[in-house]
Amino acid sequence: MFASRRKQTISGKKIIKDGKRIKPHKARRIIRRFHFLIERRKSLCKLFNVEMFDNDEMRNYKNVMSFLSGSFSSRNNRTVMMISDKKQCYDEGWNHDRIDEKIERELLRLNKQTGKNDIYANESLLRKHLIYLGYVMREIEREGGLQNYQLASQVGQDKDRGGDSSKLLIKWIKELVEGDVSMSALEIGSLSVHNKISTSGLFNPVVRIDLNNLNDSNGIIQQDFMKRPLPTGDGNKDKFNLISCSLVLNFVPTPIERGEMCERFIKFLKPNGYLFIVLPLPCINNSRYMNRAHFIDLLTFLGYKEVRYHEANKVCYFLLQLEGTDNGKHPKNDRKDRLQFIKKRKVQDGNKMNNFSILLP
Numbered sequence: 001m002f003a004s005r006r007k008q009t010i011s012g013k014k015i016i017k018d019g020k021r022i023k024p025h026k027a028r029r030i031i032r033r034f035h036f037l038i039e040r041r042k043s044l045c046k047l048f049n050v051e052m053f054d055n056d057e058m059r060n061y062k063n064v065m066s067f068l069s070g071s072f073s074s075r076n077n078r079t080v081m082m083i084s085d086k087k088q089c090y091d092e093g094w095n096h097d098r099i100d101e102k103i104e105r106e107l108l109r110l111n112k113q114t115g116k117n118d119i120y121a122n123e124s125l126l127r128k129h130l131i132y133l134g135y136v137m138r139e140i141e142r143e144g145g146l147q148n149y150q151l152a153s154q155v156g157q158d159k160d161r162g163g164d165s166s167k168l169l170i171k172w173i174k175e176l177v178e179g180d181v182s183m184s185a186l187e188i189g190s191l192s193v194h195n196k197i198s199t200s201g202l203f204n205p206v207v208r209i210d211l212n213n214l215n216d217s218n219g220i221i222q223q224d225f226m227k228r229p230l231p232t233g234d235g236n237k238d239k240f241n242l243i244s245c246s247l248v249l250n251f252v253p254t255p256i257e258r259g260e261m262c263e264r265f266i267k268f269l270k271p272n273g274y275l276f277i278v279l280p281l282p283c284i285n286n287s288r289y290m291n292r293a294h295f296i297d298l299l300t301f302l303g304y305k306e307v308r309y310h311e312a313n314k315v316c317y318f319l320l321q322l323e324g325t326d327n328g329k330h331p332k333n334d335r336k337d338r339l340q341f342i343k344k345r346k347v348q349d350g351n352k353m354n355n356f357s358i359l360l361p
């Protein structure tokens with residue numbers, strides 16, 4: 001959603017990944033489109049009142065259908081009767097073999113139009129939205145899904161396009177940590193084992209996780225960070241000196257889930273551990289609900305302090321350090337302070353601004 005809108009490519013070169021060629025401008029299009037579809041899928045699931053599915057499951061439309069069947073059958077009889085029609089609805093959405101301008105327009109207006117309606121009380125509304133869900137699912141698959149998105153994201157990590165963001169992380173850690181200290185790191189949203197975070201020798205071990213793994217033998221664990229088992233009470237054994245979260249928070253679909261992620265990092269960090277966050281610049285310099293000061297206020301409330309910041313053309317880099325959690329200061333206790341982060345609050349406004357935000361649950 002917040003990928004750059006630049007029409008020009010920087011290098012103009014074709015990028016070759018695993019035998020596939022992706023031009024930078026195409027990579028940006030794939031990323032924007034993927035974010036849009038994921039967000040619409042989420043909104044539709046919300047309308048159907050069903051929990052978000054795991055990504056893997058969501059890529060398989062049959063799983064989605066059986067999941068929805070389960071959810072419908074537990075409702076009233078009228079809805080159960082509609083199940084027989086459901087597959088047809090879904091197939092209708094699925095069978096479009098090209099972009100459907102009408103559905104695309106409807107998808108853009110989805111939240112405004114249908115937010116307050118009870119989808120189960122209106123048969124034609126239910127049918128229409130099942131078709132939309134089918135369409136969105138088909139589009140995600142047609143676009144190559146998460147795998148293609150990741151391929152496109154790798155384009156941004158190529159040397160001739162600014163390279164991997166952990167180069168700056170390594171520079172900062174070298175400035176801050178003296179001597180021969182061995183630090184462990186968790187890289188969330190890892191796309192490569194060849195990034196500086198893994199090759200600099202500063203971090204050992206480096207645990208790399210991602211929702212999807214382009215290549216199983218690559219040493220990247222396929223895992224949702226939000227479902228990663230919490231460290232056991234056994235000291236800091238399963239905790240890390242550093243968590244790297246580069247261009248991941250903006251990928252997380254809802255403001256509350258982003259807030260939950262920021263809070264969850266703490267559970268995996270050793271005392272005084274570092275958190276490295278990279279965000280697309282528009283998330284903090286062109287959003288109605290977020291700017292750098294507000295982002296830092298939120299993180300400070302949670303117990304982090306900002307130790308480094310850098311703004312590049314398209315992305316911004318934060319290095320934060322956890323403080324205070326070992327001496328009894330527990331941010332959650334301060335309910336009053338928390339209130340300012342649980343509701344959306346405009347920090348600025350403008351015509352062409354986006355609505356990126358992070359909220360605490």
Ligand SMILES: C[S@@+](CC[C@H](N)C(=O)[O-])C[C@H]1O[C@@H](n2cnc3c(N)ncnc32)[C@H](O)[C@@H]1O
Pocket residue numbers: 146150153154156157165188189190191209210211212223224225226245246247248251252278
């Ligand atoms: C834009 S890519 C960023 C890749 C790389 N870190 C970078 O800086 O270019 C975002 C990645 O975050 C991953 N991701 C998003 N949410 C995640 C989660 N909850 N757990 C693990 N990975 C996640 C996605 O699968 C995707 O590969």
